Amino acid sequence: MRRTRITxxxxxxxxxxxxxxxxxxxxxxxxTAAATGYVALGDSYSSxxxxxxxxxxxxxxxxxxxxxxxxxAAANSPSSFDFTACSGARTSDVLAGQLGxxxxxxxxxxxxIGGNDAGFADVMTTCVTSSDSVCISRINNARAFVDSTLPAxxxxxxxxxxxxxxxxxxxxxGYPRFYKxxxxxxxxxxxxxxxxxxxxxxxxxxxxxxxxxxxxxFGDVRSTFTGHEICSGSSWLHSVSWLNIGESYHPTxxxxxxxxxxxxxxxx
Numbered sequence: 001m002r003r004t005r006i007t008x009x010x011x012x013x014x015x016x017x018x019x020x021x022x023x024x025x026x027x028x029x030x031x032t033a034a035a036t037g038y039v040a041l042g043d044s045y046s047s048x049x050x051x052x053x054x055x056x057x058x059x060x061x062x063x064x065x066x067x068x069x070x071x072x073a074a075a076n077s078p079s080s081f082d083f084t085a086c087s088g089a090r091t092s093d094v095l096a097g098q099l100g101x102x103x104x105x106x107x108x109x110x111x112x113i114g115g116n117d118a119g120f121a122d123v124m125t126t127c128v129t130s131s132d133s134v135c136i137s138r139i140n141n142a143r144a145f146v147d148s149t150l151p152a153x154x155x156x157x158x159x160x161x162x163x164x165x166x167x168x169x170x171x172x173x174g175y176p177r178f179y180k181x182x183x184x185x186x187x188x189x190x191x192x193x194x195x196x197x198x199x200x201x202x203x204x205x206x207x208x209x210x211x212x213x214x215x216x217x218f219g220d221v222r223s224t225f226t227g228h229e230i231c232s233g234s235s236w237l238h239s240v241s242w243l244n245i246g247e248s249y250h251p252t253x254x255x256x257x258x259x260x261x262x263x264x265x266x267x268x
Contacts, residue, residue, distance in 0.1 A: 042085040044062065058083075060087060067256050068257070068261040068264050094157050099164055173221060174222070178230055200222075236251055236259050
C-alpha cells in the first residue's frame with residue numbers, strides 16, 4: 001500500500017512537472033515571438049475582410065484593425081509588426097508582393113492562403129446562383145485542383161518563407177466550415193451546404209499536410225467556429241450580402257477575435 005502511494009505521488013509529481021514545462025515552453029515561444037518581429041501574410045481571412053475598421057492606407061487589401069494579426073500584435077507588442085495580407089491574394093501574390101518584411105530577425109509568421117487559388121469566390125457564386133448539381137460539379141473541380149495543383153503552389157510559398165525567415169515560427173491558419181447542418185435555414189440547400197463544408201475540410205487537410213511537411217504549425221479554426229457557422233443562430237461568418245458582396249462568407253469581427261485569434265495565440 002505504501003509503495004503504491006509513493007508511486008502515485010511520484011507519477012503525479014512527474015505529470016505536474018511535465019505540464020509546467022509544457023506551459024513554460026509555450027509561454028517562452030510566445031515571448032520569443034513578441035521579442036522579435038511578426039509578419040502577417042495571406043489572403044482576406046488574414047487581412048480581416050468582413051471585420052470592418054479597415055486601415056485606409058491598405059486600400060483594396062482591406063486590412064482591418066479587428067483582424068487576428070492586428071489583435072495579436074496589439075496584445076503582444078512584437079519588436080516589429082508588418083501586416084501584408086491582402087484581400088483576394090493567391091499564392092502567386094504572396095510570392096510577388098508580401099514577403100519583403102521577412103528576415104533573419106522575424107520570430108513569427110502567420111498566413112492563410114490557398115482558398116483563392118482553388119477558386120473560392122467562383123465556387124460560392126456558382127452555388128448561390130445555380131442548381132445543386134451545378135454547384136456540386138464546381139466544387140468537385142475545385143477539389144481536383146486542391147489535389148493536383150495546390151500542393152506545389154503551397155510548397156513554393158512555404159519554402160520562400162523559410163528561406164527568408166529561417167528562425168521564424170510559422171503558423172499556417174486554415175478555414176472554417178461555413179454552415180451548421182441539419183438546421184432550418186434560408187438560402188442554400190442542405191446538399192449544397194454539406195458539399196461546401198466537405199470541400200473546406202478537404203482544403204484544410206491539404207494545407208495541413210503541406211504545412212507539416214515544412215515543419216510549420218497548422219492552426220485549425222474549425223473547432224473555434226463550431227456553433228458559430230452560418231445557420232447556427234450565432235454566426236461569426238457573413239452570409240451572402242448583395243450590398244457588400246466582398247464580405248460574404250468572411251469572418252465578422254467576432255469571428256476574428258473569437259475564431260482566429262485564440263488559435264493563433266495558442267500556436268504562436
